[in-house]
Amino acid sequence: MVFKLMKKEFIEFRKTGKLIAIIVTFLLFSILSPITAKIMPEMIKSISSEITIIVPPPTWKDAFLQFFKNLNQIVFLIVVLLFIGSIAEEKNRRTAGLIVSKGIDRREWVLAKFLFQISLVFVLTIVSFFLCYYYSAILFPYTEFGTSLQSCLLFLFYMTFIISLTIFSSSVGNNIIQAGGIFIAIFIILGILNMFPSIKAYNPIYLSSLENQWIVSGVDWSSSIKTIISSVILSTLLVSVGVYLFNFQELE
Amino acid sequence: MSVIRTEGLCKYFKDKKALEELNLEVPKGIIFGYLGPNGAGKTTTIRVLLNLAKPTKGTAYILGEDIRKSRNYLRKVGFLPDVPNFYNFFTAREFLSFIADITGIENPKKRIEETLDLVGLKNEKSRIGTYSRGMKQRLGLAQALLPDPELLILDEPTSSLDPQGRKEVLDLIFSLKGNKTVFFSTHILTDVERICDRIGILKEGRLILEDSIENIKKRYRKRRVLIEVDNLEKFSDKIKETLPLNFLEIKDNSIIIEVSDIQYTLREIPKLIVQNDLVLERLEILEPSLEDVFLEVTSGV
Incomplete structure (x- = not known):
């Protein structure tokens, strides 16, 4: 059943143009990031011919820093905008009520949405990573595969948390505005908590900083394991609570 | 055997008693008209029967199953909501195909074509988003009938249809008599008079009258x-x-x-x-x- 419901999510994304939007966003930044990193020093130098600006020659690290910066800002925004209404809007439009009135298990209905979103983001992230790596390898004399791949893995943990949060927000909210408000409120709280060093290590949004740290200073699993574990636990909790709440919610 | 039986069913909202001690019986194979002024609790009853809302007190048995304990009976129920909203990106055929897929209908292609033909949407190829309210109502009826349910719950099935469409839908509902049990809410009394065997009249959440039309008229x-x-x-x-x-x-x-x-x-x-x-x-x-x-x-x- 979950697979059948995931198929509907895929058809919805394909027919409403959301699929093209998310594919283009991911692929665009995977190609643009190494190119931007490569030409950025030249662009900076060309700003003024009178001042001498010394810019160190770019490396693969600049390409991946650019890549993760784009993923954490623009791609993050696109993902949240596309997924935040997945449950809330179906409740608001009453299609959720129509489908569950056919005896479809509510838990499976929510899980199908979560699994579809995770699968889509994982596939696109991995394809984007390889594209970015490919262009980086062409443009720079050396590109480290292992470090960049493991940083990409951190991004996947981070996105799992973000998607879990959208599922939770969408389950609780009765429309896209409420769901968006819940998401933003939780995200702001996590952002504030990130300022406390004692809590930071357990904060899932710290994963987005760790990706860059790993690129710059090298992979360090031991110092990141707490963040990864707490992120996995919180993601599981958010999805479970979202599923639980939806299972008992009154629908139109 | 009663297909629907409610026992002291109550549904309270914060500031309103939407249903109060509803005791209702709908025997098998009949067309039951559920009447009441706006806000009487008709749609609330349907939401509770479909497990979309929880009863505050009491319970209901649908096809022998207690709605508080199981949701399995929903597989044998077809439902048309009062405001039919579907996935606008699908065509009618694609939407029914999705419903057939998730409800496990055998020989779905044949069944989909039969159902589309029945509701007059066989030649409709555009997306649901472009449909008029009447067309959505017909599609709503199609998706309710598609899994060949034992019980059909229809919330205002003719409210937005033109006279011709209304006649066709009523004829269709009437043709189901004996084979399926139909529970439909409406405030179009001529529709009820034309096709229903029994009626229930609801007022402010209470069932104030339930009997066959013949007996009611005599009374x-x-x-x-x-x-x-x-x-x-x-x-x-x-x-x-x-x-x-x-x-x-x-x-x-x-x-x-x-x-x-x-x-x-x-x-x-x-x-x-x-x-x-x-x-x-x-x-x-x-x-x-x-x-x-x-x-x-x-x-x-």
């Missing part, structure tokens, strides 16, 4: 007689003098009277006509319409 018979004669004024004066009347009205060349003893009245009227040298053109015992009954019970007269 609410007014003992009203319509008379047409060649001289209305003369007859009117004479009848006022002769018969004990509860009510008299002259309307469109007719006199309508309400009496306590209908047999006595029917014996006396011909005598009165002959004695006064009048010509009797029409004599009819008026049956109350369902609208009369509905207005009477819902206004508390």
